[in-house]
Amino acid sequence: MFVTRKHLSRRAVLKGMGATMALPLLDAMTPAFGAQGKPSAFAPSASADKKGLPPRQVRLVCIEMVHGAAGSSQFGFEKNLWAPAAEGRGFDLGPTSLKPLEPFRDYLTIVSNTDVPSANATEAREIGGDHFRSTAVFLTQSYPRRTEGADVEVGTSFDQLYAQRFGQDTAIPSMQVAIESVDDGGGCQYGYSCAYVDSLSWAAPKKPLPMVRDPRVVFDQLFGMFKKYGTREERSERLAENRSILDWLQDSSARLRSRLGANDRARLDDYLDNVRELERRIQKVEAFNRSGEERELPGAPAGVPDSYADHVRLMFDLQLLAFTSDVTRVFSFKLSRDGSNRVFPDSGFGGPFHNSSHHSAREARILDFAKINTYHVGLLPYFLQKLKDTPDGDRNLLDNSLVMYGSPMGDPNFHNHKRVPFILAGRAGGALKGGVHYKAPNRTPLSNVMLSLLNSLGLDDLNAFGDSEDTFAIS
Numbered sequence: 001m002f003v004t005r006k007h008l009s010r011r012a013v014l015k016g017m018g019a020t021m022a023l024p025l026l027d028a029m030t031p032a033f034g035a036q037g038k039p040s041a042f043a044p045s046a047s048a049d050k051k052g053l054p055p056r057q058v059r060l061v062c063i064e065m066v067h068g069a070a071g072s073s074q075f076g077f078e079k080n081l082w083a084p085a086a087e088g089r090g091f092d093l094g095p096t097s098l099k100p101l102e103p104f105r106d107y108l109t110i111v112s113n114t115d116v117p118s119a120n121a122t123e124a125r126e127i128g129g130d131h132f133r134s135t136a137v138f139l140t141q142s143y144p145r146r147t148e149g150a151d152v153e154v155g156t157s158f159d160q161l162y163a164q165r166f167g168q169d170t171a172i173p174s175m176q177v178a179i180e181s182v183d184d185g186g187g188c189q190y191g192y193s194c195a196y197v198d199s200l201s202w203a204a205p206k207k208p209l210p211m212v213r214d215p216r217v218v219f220d221q222l223f224g225m226f227k228k229y230g231t232r233e234e235r236s237e238r239l240a241e242n243r244s245i246l247d248w249l250q251d252s253s254a255r256l257r258s259r260l261g262a263n264d265r266a267r268l269d270d271y272l273d274n275v276r277e278l279e280r281r282i283q284k285v286e287a288f289n290r291s292g293e294e295r296e297l298p299g300a301p302a303g304v305p306d307s308y309a310d311h312v313r314l315m316f317d318l319q320l321l322a323f324t325s326d327v328t329r330v331f332s333f334k335l336s337r338d339g340s341n342r343v344f345p346d347s348g349f350g351g352p353f354h355n356s357s358h359h360s361a362r363e364a365r366i367l368d369f370a371k372i373n374t375y376h377v378g379l380l381p382y383f384l385q386k387l388k389d390t391p392d393g394d395r396n397l398l399d400n401s402l403v404m405y406g407s408p409m410g411d412p413n414f415h416n417h418k419r420v421p422f423i424l425a426g427r428a429g430g431a432l433k434g435g436v437h438y439k440a441p442n443r444t445p446l447s448n449v450m451l452s453l454l455n456s457l458g459l460d461d462l463n464a465f466g467d468s469e470d471t472f473a474i475s
Contacts, residue, residue, distance in 0.1 A: 010326070014256065019248040021223050022171065022325035023256075024271045025393070026264040057392075058166075058429040058457060059323045059401040062159045062332045064138050064200055066131075066340070067357040068409035069421040070370035071097060075363055076411075081370045082421050083112035084437055091437045097370055098423065100378035107384065107398055109424040110437040111474065114446040116408045116417040118143045118467050129190025130415040131338035136196035136208075138408040139332065141447035141466025144196050148188075152195045155466055157202045158404075158450055160209075163330040165459055174330035175322065176201045177218060177315050178211040179308065180337040181300075201332045211334060215282050215314040216303030222318065222327050244279055246272060271324065278317050285310075308344060309379060316383040323397055324390060335376060347375030357412035369412075373421075380405065384425055401426040402457070406446075420446060424453075431456040433475055440472065448472040 008028045014021040071082020082098070084091035091110070093099045101108050119137040121127045126146060136144045142155030159174060167173035182198040199208030212218050223245055246253070253272065257265055282303055289295060289302040296306035305311045315333065322328050336342065341352035349356070349371040356372060359365035380403070387398035406422035409415065427434055431453075440449070447468035454462050455471065 008259075012256075014249045014252040016249045016252045019223060019245050021245065021249055021275070022327045024267060024324045025326070026260065026267060028260055028264050057326075057329065057400060058431075059397065060159060060162050060330045060457075061319060061401065061403045062139055062157075062200070063403065063405045064135060064332075064334045065373075065376050065405065065407050065421070066134070066334075066336045066338045066409065067353060068407050068412040069097065069373050070359070070366045071373070072410035072416075072419040072421065073359070073361065073366050073413060074411075075361065075366050076370065077419060081366070082373070082419075083110055083439070087437050087439045089436050097373035097377050097421075099374065100381055101384075101423075101425070103381060104384050104388075104398075104425060105435055107388075107425050107427060107434045109432050109434055109474065111422050111424070111440065111446075111449050111472075112437065113419055113440045113442065114422060114444050114449060115410070116141065116420050116446050118447070119408045119417040126190060128415065129192055130409065130417070131197070132188045132190050132192035132194075133196050134338060134408040134417075135198075135200055135334065136202070138406070139200060140202055141445070141450060141468065142205075143467075144192070146191050148191055148193050150193075151206075152193050152208060153205045154196070154202055155205050157200070157332070158454065158465070159201050159330050159332045160203050161454060161459060161462070161465075162457060164203075166457075167328065167330050170326055170328050172221070172322075172328040174201065174209075174332070175218070175221070175328050176209050176211040176332045177318075178213050178334040178337075179311055179315070180213070180334075180340055180342070182211045182213060182334065182337065197338055200334045211332075214301040214303040215305075215311070215318060216286065216301070218315070218318045219279065219282055222322055222325075244276055246276055246279075274317075274324075275321065278314070278321060281314060285314075308342065309346065312379050313382055316379075316386070320383070320386050320390065320397070323387075323401070344372055344375050347371045359413050361413060377405075380425065387426070398425070399427045400429050402428040402432070402453070404453075408446075422446060422449070428453075428457065431475070438472075438474060444472065445469060449474060 010029045012023055069082045070076040080095045082096055084093055084096055093102050116137060118141055119130060119134050133144045136154045139157035139159055140155035144154040163174040188194040188197055195208045201209040203209055285305045286302045319331050339354050341354045343350055343352055349368045351368060353372060356369045359369050384398060387401055388396050390397040392400045403425040407420055408417060410418040410420045445467055447466040448470055449472045451465040451468045452471045452474050454465060
């Protein structure tokens with residue numbers, strides 16, 4: 001490959017019968033840029049390299065977990081149920097809900113004791129409406145206009161600012177996914193449009209972006225499967241045949257393999273095996289949900305697993321696949337719906353989520369709620385390990401990713417927005433060192449932290465974000 005100077009474009013794809021599949025980064029794609037004297041899409045831009053900023057290919061995942069944390073209550077704060085007691089690098093995750101992240105402590109950045117003032121009520125009639133504005137606030141750090149109509153307005157979200165700058169050269173600039181229903185529409189409660197509950201990402205202050213709950217829909221969006229091939233009915237019939245997308249790409253993949261060296265063939269085979277396995281899991285879920293067997297979630301689409309953990313893992317695997325093939329570099333991910341009373345028996349506590357969050361400041365109930373927090377955090381290592389195991393140039397995907405996890409709510413018993421849970425995983429292409437706990441001064445807005453993160457990701461010309469007052473030293 002190197003001797004003959006044959007090369008593949010970074011945007012090379014497999015095509016066949018209306019299906020399209022992007023490829024992972026292969027060695028054969030590297031000389032394409034070197035031979036032409038052009039910078040690789042997987043190398044730092046000249047300006048970023050000069051300023052010591054991370055490369056443009058940093059993958060971003062913004063995850064919202066609703067209902068705050070047990071550790072944000074006074075008792076939970078004193079017992080370190082969320083953030084560890086020690087600041088700096090010598091922290092102990094043992095007492096905290098972050099304990100499942102111990103294997104990744106070198107990739108973990110904890111920022112505690114920040115507030116989200118933009119989620120607070122500003123007048124009496126808005127008191128109690130926190131669940132109906134919090135999601136819109138999380139990634140915008142801006143107060144939403146109170147309306148039940150179409151004249152919604154809040155702010156451009158963190159993920160979209162990044163996607164607008166660094167996601168435009170991918171097939172899909174960003175994707176927005178969720179686990180629970182996000183399609184209420186119209187007005188919710190306390191005078192707020194359901195757009196505020198249903199939209200984690202905002203492309204502009206008046207432009208909420210819809211979230212996708214069904215893994216099948218996400219899979220087909222990633223590959224453009226049958227997008228331009230036949231009518232909707234014909235595409236549905238082909239999907240009903242339960243065949244793999246790879247069946248439509250056999251000729252194309254065979255031709256490609258004949259052009260690749262041994263290392264690239266192995267990498268391509270591993271990638272296609274992962275695609276096939278992920279598709280098989282989705283098909284298995286669909287087959288069960290269409291079998292007539294009783295479902296735990298009878299109103300959910302056929303592609304949605306009844307198991308919460310299985311659903312989350314499928315969504316994580318889809319994100320990994322998207323990052324590997326560089327179809328997109330940006331995801332926002334809402335893990336639950338505000339007010340959800342779903343139960344999580346695998347947490348060791350069977351109480352309903354929302355009801356359990358209203359713990360009445362009773363210590364035993366706070367500890368029970370902490371079990372739910374720990375369970376949710378415990379789903380992250382599955383994703384982090386896969387990112388770490390995936391090569392990405394001379395690093396791995398976890399080195400070149402920023403996974404943001406948190407909630408705009410603090411102590412859910414009072415619906416307040418103080419001491420909100422917030423952590424970062426990954427090294428963001430070198431912008432973060434990891435293995436550190438920062439405890440912010442009292443009344444520090446979380447928006448200060450987000451502004452600094454945006455600056456470190458390459459948006460260094462941004463001098464304000466949401467209700468930010470200053471930057472926050474973080475590395």
